Amino acid sequence: MSSSAQDPRDARRLAALAYYQIVDTPREASFDELAELAADLCGAPIAVVNLIASHRQFFKAEVGLGVRETPLDNSFCIHALLEDEFLLVPDATQDARFACNPLVTGEPHLRFYAGALLKTADGVPIGTLCVLDYQPRTLTALQQKSLRVLARQVMAQLELRREVIERDRGNDELTRTRNEAVDSEARFRNMADYAPVMLWVTDANGACTYLNQRWYDFTGQTPAEAEGLGWLAATHPDDSQRTGQIFLDANATRVPFRLEYRLRHADGSYHWAIDAALPRFGADGTFLGYIGSVIDIQDRRHAEEQLQASEARYRTLFNSIESGFCVVEVDLSGDQVDYRVVEANPAFFQQTGFPQAIVDQWLRKALPNLEEHWYDVYGRVARSGEPMRFEQGSAALERWFDVFAFRTGHASESRVAILFNDISARRKAEEALRQLNETLEQQVAERTAERDRMWATSPDLMLVIDFSGVFRQVNPAWTTMLGYEAAELIGRHVTEFVVNDDHDDTIQSYRSAAAGGRTTIVNRYHHKNGSTRWISWVAAPAGDVTYATGRDITAEREQALALAQTEEQLRQAQKMEAVGQLTGGIAHDFNNLLTGVIGSLDLLQRQLARGQTDKLARYATAATTSANRAAALTHRLLAFSRRQPLDPKAVNANRLVSGMEDLLRRTIGENIALEIVTAGGLWQSLCDPHQLESAVLNLVINGRDAMPGGGTLTIETCNAHIDLAYSARLGNVRPGQYVCVCVTDTGTGMTKETIARAFEPFFTTKPIGQGTGLGLSMIYGFARQSEGYAKIYSEVGQGTTVKLYLPRFYGDADRLDDEQRGLGTAHGTDAGEVVLVIEDETVVRDLVVEVLQDLGYQTIEAADGPSGLKVLQSAARIDLLITDIGLPGLNGRQVVDAARQQRPELKVLFMTGYAENATIANGFLEPGMQMITKPFAIDALMLRIRDMIKG
Numbered sequence: 001m002s003s004s005a006q007d008p009r010d011a012r013r014l015a016a017l018a019y020y021q022i023v024d025t026p027r028e029a030s031f032d033e034l035a036e037l038a039a040d041l042c043g044a045p046i047a048v049v050n051l052i053a054s055h056r057q058f059f060k061a062e063v064g065l066g067v068r069e070t071p072l073d074n075s076f077c078i079h080a081l082l083e084d085e086f087l088l089v090p091d092a093t094q095d096a097r098f099a100c101n102p103l104v105t106g107e108p109h110l111r112f113y114a115g116a117l118l119k120t121a122d123g124v125p126i127g128t129l130c131v132l133d134y135q136p137r138t139l140t141a142l143q144q145k146s147l148r149v150l151a152r153q154v155m156a157q158l159e160l161r162r163e164v165i166e167r168d169r170g171n172d173e174l175t176r177t178r179n180e181a182v183d184s185e186a187r188f189r190n191m192a193d194y195a196p197v198m199l200w201v202t203d204a205n206g207a208c209t210y211l212n213q214r215w216y217d218f219t220g221q222t223p224a225e226a227e228g229l230g231w232l233a234a235t236h237p238d239d240s241q242r243t244g245q246i247f248l249d250a251n252a253t254r255v256p257f258r259l260e261y262r263l264r265h266a267d268g269s270y271h272w273a274i275d276a277a278l279p280r281f282g283a284d285g286t287f288l289g290y291i292g293s294v295i296d297i298q299d300r301r302h303a304e305e306q307l308q309a310s311e312a313r314y315r316t317l318f319n320s321i322e323s324g325f326c327v328v329e330v331d332l333s334g335d336q337v338d339y340r341v342v343e344a345n346p347a348f349f350q351q352t353g354f355p356q357a358i359v360d361q362w363l364r365k366a367l368p369n370l371e372e373h374w375y376d377v378y379g380r381v382a383r384s385g386e387p388m389r390f391e392q393g394s395a396a397l398e399r400w401f402d403v404f405a406f407r408t409g410h411a412s413e414s415r416v417a418i419l420f421n422d423i424s425a426r427r428k429a430e431e432a433l434r435q436l437n438e439t440l441e442q443q444v445a446e447r448t449a450e451r452d453r454m455w456a457t458s459p460d461l462m463l464v465i466d467f468s469g470v471f472r473q474v475n476p477a478w479t480t481m482l483g484y485e486a487a488e489l490i491g492r493h494v495t496e497f498v499v500n501d502d503h504d505d506t507i508q509s510y511r512s513a514a515a516g517g518r519t520t521i522v523n524r525y526h527h528k529n530g531s532t533r534w535i536s537w538v539a540a541p542a543g544d545v546t547y548a549t550g551r552d553i554t555a556e557r558e559q560a561l562a563l564a565q566t567e568e569q570l571r572q573a574q575k576m577e578a579v580g581q582l583t584g585g586i587a588h589d590f591n592n593l594l595t596g597v598i599g600s601l602d603l604l605q606r607q608l609a610r611g612q613t614d615k616l617a618r619y620a621t622a623a624t625t626s627a628n629r630a631a632a633l634t635h636r637l638l639a640f641s642r643r644q645p646l647d648p649k650a651v652n653a654n655r656l657v658s659g660m661e662d663l664l665r666r667t668i669g670e671n672i673a674l675e676i677v678t679a680g681g682l683w684q685s686l687c688d689p690h691q692l693e694s695a696v697l698n699l700v701i702n703g704r705d706a707m708p709g710g711g712t713l714t715i716e717t718c719n720a721h722i723d724l725a726y727s728a729r730l731g732n733v734r735p736g737q738y739v740c741v742c743v744t745d746t747g748t749g750m751t752k753e754t755i756a757r758a759f760e761p762f763f764t765t766k767p768i769g770q771g772t773g774l775g776l777s778m779i780y781g782f783a784r785q786s787e788g789y790a791k792i793y794s795e796v797g798q799g800t801t802v803k804l805y806l807p808r809f810y811g812d813a814d815r816l817d818d819e820q821r822g823l824g825t826a827h828g829t830d831a832g833e834v835v836l837v838i839e840d841e842t843v844v845r846d847l848v849v850e851v852l853q854d855l856g857y858q859t860i861e862a863a864d865g866p867s868g869l870k871v872l873q874s875a876a877r878i879d880l881l882i883t884d885i886g887l888p889g890l891n892g893r894q895v896v897d898a899a900r901q902q903r904p905e906l907k908v909l910f911m912t913g914y915a916e917n918a919t920i921a922n923g924f925l926e927p928g929m930q931m932i933t934k935p936f937a938i939d940a941l942m943l944r945i946r947d948m949i950k951g
Contacts, residue, residue: 012052012124013081020126020158023051023163030157031061033130033278034150037293039063040258040276041146041197042139042562044131049154050077051127053616064132074103077128080115086144087128089113091136111136114144118158128155141656145196198273199296200231201280204287206251218296220266236262236270243275254279254287263294264327271298298907322422324351330382330414331362337379338364339416351422352397355478377852379403384415391423400427423783461535461550467514469494470505472545483528499524499532513539523555539561543944597623597630627935647931648786650809653717653739655676659691664700664715672812675693679718685739687786692741695779697761699743700803704778706747706800716742720805733789737808744801750794758792779804834858834876838868838883838895839911843935848882848911852940857949865890872899876907880949885912897930913937 008571013530017023031049039047046064050057057077058069079097080087092098092111103110115130129151139147198218201210207228217225219234224236232244239261250257256278262270277292277857318325325754326344330337340362349356363370371394381388387406391938394401401420408417436443453473455462459769460942461482463472471489484497494510495503503524509521519541534557540547577936601623657676665674685692696715703713720740727735750758759780779802783790794800835857839845842863849859860876862868865887872878881899885892896908913934925931932944 009081010054013052013126014070015055016120016124017051017053019490022060022158022161024574027061028161029281031154033280033291034154034157035061036065036256037148037276038129038131038150039293041150041293041295042131042272044112044141046132048130049118050115050130050131052077052081068325072829074101076110076113076132077130079921080117080128080130081125082945085117086148087113087115087145088139090138093136093410095695109134112138114139115149116144117148117506118151118155119160120155142196144512149195158172175442197227198278198938200294201291202251202289204289204706206248206289209289215294217847218266234264236264238262253289260297266462273297273303299863318345321345322347323419325417325419327408327415327417328378330378332379332382332414336364337375338362339375342415351401352399367396370394371396377403378405378416378418381407381416384410388947393427397421399424406711431910453749455698458549461548461552463489463548463550464545465494465510465548466545467510469510482533497525499526500934508656509537509539510546513541513548514540543870551558571616597627599870619698619857647690648686649689650811651687651692651806652682653685653692653806654687655684656692657696657715657741658697664697666712667700668696668704671711672704672707674713675712677714677716679716681718681719683719683737683739684809685806687788687806688782689783691786692804692806695782695804696743697780698776702802703745703747705799706745708751711746713746714742714744716744718742719808722805730789733805733899734787738788738805739808741804741806742801742832744799746777746799749796749798749800751796755792755794759790832858833879833948834860835880835882836860836862836868836871836878837947838862838865838881838887838892840864840884840887844884844911848941851938852945855942855945857945863893864888865895869895872906873902878903880907880909881944882909882911882945885910909944909948 017697021866025137035047035049040047044064047066048059049061050059055072056069057075059065062068073080076089076098088100089095090112092101092113098104098113101110106610111134112133112135113130114132115128117125117127118127119125131147143605165868168375168906192632193784195212195214198215199210199212200208200215202208208231209227211223211226211231215231216222216704219231221234224230229244235243243259244938246257246259256276258274259275260272260274263273265271273294274296274297275292277290280288280291282288312484324345324347326341326348328339329342330339346361348354358366362381364375367528374394375394377392378390380386385407387404389404391400391402393399398422402423403418403420405416405418408414409414410872440906458475458477459480461477462475463471463478466472467480470491470493472506473659474484474486474489479490479783482497489497494506498506504640506523508933509519513816518538520536522534523537527533532554533552534554535550535564536553537550539546541547555575568889604616604620604623607613658678658707661674699716700713707713718740720738721740722730722733722735724735729735748933758776760777781802783806790805791803792800835852837848837852838847840863841847845861845863849861852859857879860871860878862871866889868881869890870881872881881896882894887895892910896906900906908929910925910929910931911934912931929943930942930948
């Protein structure tokens with residue numbers, strides 16, 4: 001550097017520095033502000049106002065260095081003096097002038113430099129305003145232009161400073177200095193107005209006193225609109241409050257600030273901008289306000305967003321690819337190459353088995369037994385930059401890898417990217433294949449011998465059959481199992497040995513195998529001795545033949561047949577036992593009832609023959625009572641078998657139970673307390689209300705009889721829900737919502753054996769003469785026929801609870817007819833209505849006709865379906881059809897269906913003594929149809945006829 005000191009340019013530079021009297025002077029706010037503004041404008045961590053002295057460079061202002069001077073030996077700026085206006089070094093490691101500079105190769109590892117020359121009015125360069133960075137980069141044209149403008153402002157400050165010094169030498173000089181200061185301010189404003197960035201100045205109160213022309217051109221505001229705090233109106237509405245608050249808070253604390261907000265462009269769009277400012281202080285430390293700059297960073301924000309999106313896509317790909325990927329830093333400085341993982345994707349750890357903790361650890365220490373090959377390869381790639389593709393195994397990791405390695409980043413970083421896949425399974429398969437090929441001949445011989453042994457010794461039939469059904473090979477088991485020698489089978493068709501009834505299945509089987517299917521079949525073969533064997537076959541095609549194996553299952557089939565016959569015999573025995581029990585119970589009860597009917601009628605006839613009438617009413621009542629009991633017994637039997645015709649309606653169980661309270665209290669007596677607990681919000685149930693009343697009454701009577709010494713009987717209602725799991729345990733009960741009616745007594749209770757039989761017909765634990773054993777069976781049949789169920793809970797000595805679950809009704813409740821209305825003369829008619837009666841039983845037909853005639857209706861009779869249909873298809877007036885369901889020729893429903901084709905509004909009353917549950921469940925009754933069950937009371941029949949005709 002001593003020779004350069006003698007250069008005339010160096011002498012002029014040193015003279016200029018002496019003229020400005022600036023070297024070794026303290027820091028001054030005006031220069032610090034310019035350095036900080038340069039750092040903000042360029043987004044650089046370091047900014048310096050650098051003056052080149054004789055053997056050193058003096059930093060009048062600096063940001064990010066922390067020192068005031070450094071030797072010229074490592075100076076970037078000494079090279080900038082050789083340029084005309086500007087020196088730009090994007091990457092110092094790639095520039096021969098700086099690649100070996102200690103400040104580049106060592107701390108602080110500078111990579112980027114940009115300096116605008118500080119020139120006197122005579123054009124003498126005395127230093128630079130420069131910015132530096134630790135990363136390679138460049139400056140936009142706007143940033144370069146801004147740096148030149150700020151360099152001229154530094155020179156303006158130097159001139160102003162020198163003039164202030166001269167002012168202090170005398171009053172004349174003071175006056176001149178003031179004039180020059182004003183001129184300098186004018187020059188500042190002139191330069192600021194043409195600066196490529198927006199500049200502003202505020203007073204100590206925070207009011208904006210100056211904005212340069214660039215602000216007004218960008219925002220479209222006028223000075224009157226922008227000054228003071230008016231500039232905030234140009235910020236985005238969502239940013240305005242935050243921006244104003246930060247500005248006011250900074251003005252109060254008098255500290256530098258920097259923020260980003262959206263600024264409205266003159267065209268109405270919003271651009272992101274950076275606003276950076278420094279406080280201004282007078283010579284006496286008085287706070288003067290702020291000076292700041294605003295830079296449009298819309299393009300930079302867009303680029304950053306694109307970079308972030310690109311980084312996100314890279315990171316997604318990095319984390320999701322199945323191949324292992326890592327970046328390693330290779331240490332080439334020592335005698336042995338070493339490397340460490342600095343970045344890795346999830347597949348890296350999965351495929352290598354390394355723990356997460358391996359990151360940033362040097363491999364020679366972390367994995368001492370790792371093969372040297374890996375260090376050699378990655379060291380070679382890091383030095384040469386040549387990528388390598390190879391396959392290599394690692395005993396330390398117990399894996400084989402397919403690897404592609406290439407250098408990434410600058411050569412000085414010694415970083416290698418590695419993309420790899422674990423190919424251990426493939427290598428293992430290849431090794432197995434190699435070994436297989438080496439031993440294939442021996443294995444084939446062994447397998448062949450093994451197959452021959454199995455063929456010869458297998459107890460099962462084996463054969464090779466062609467696709468036309470001809471035997472090609474058979475094993476010795478054919479002789480053992482069926483008595484045929486191989487010569488008797490080979491060349492003959494399979495159907496020659498199969499029972500005739502199984503020919504079609506056998507032919508279909510070998511044809512299916514010919515089409516490529518794997519078939520199974522069971523067929524019967526003739527033994528050579530004339531007997532038959534059942535054979536279960538499994539077959540598969542191979543080439544132009546089928547291989548099949550057959551197992552003799554004759555003994556199994558015979559055992560299964562014997563078991564089925566035994567089970568059938570058992571079922572028949574159980575059925576006959578039940579029939580016997582049922583028949584005996586029915587015969588006993590019906591004999592008693594028929595005795596009452598026949599005896600009463602016989603006595604009535606005797607009284608009539610004698611002309612005595614005083615006892616006729618008693619005998620008629622006795623006969624009627626016995627007949628009604630027989631009818632009730634029939635209903636109970638039908639309910640148990642689930643054949644009792646029901647009239648399901650929407651029923652309010654709370655109302656029904658409460659309405660029975662007086663009857664129930666009279667039934668149970670005074671020594672038993674009755675409690676009725678009804679649930680609020682109870683759903684409507686769908687069932688026959690009369691059958692439900694009968695069921696509740698039966699349960700109450702059973703409870704009463706179980707408490708001879710008194711106790712408490714409770715009737716409860718509630719809503720219940722049966723889920724799938726509970727439904728599966730119950731069996732034959734659909735899941736869903738039910739209404740539960742529960743009757744509980746505190747009586748003697750039942751054993752488990754009694755509970756198991758409680759619903760059986762004629763089963764009773766009561767003494768002889770006190771019960772038929774049909775009560776609970778009738779209740780069970782009613783519940784099941786109503787698509788619900790019944791359940792008994794009981795403990796001996798504790799009492800019994802019986803729960804009836806009836807399905808919930810979801811529609812609108814029908815109003816129940818008041819069937820207690822009496823019959824009087826008003827039930828007759830004089831309108832001439834005509835009723836057709838079809839009934840094959842003469843007694844019943846005559847009874848119905850007589851009732852109709854008593855009511856004043858005209859009647860037409862028919863004894864069978866065809867004759868009744870003939871009347872219906874005529875022009876005769878028919879207001880109501882009363883027909884039995886079970887008729888000869890055509891049944892009642894068939895007659896009605898045919899008649900309604902001509903008489904769609906025909907009203908129909910069906911009579912039945914027997915009906916399937918499907919009668920109601922499957923929509924047997926259509927609009928305009930009703931049903932009455934035999935035997936019926938005359939009053940009930942008259943009421944039903946009147947209601948249907950009048951309705």
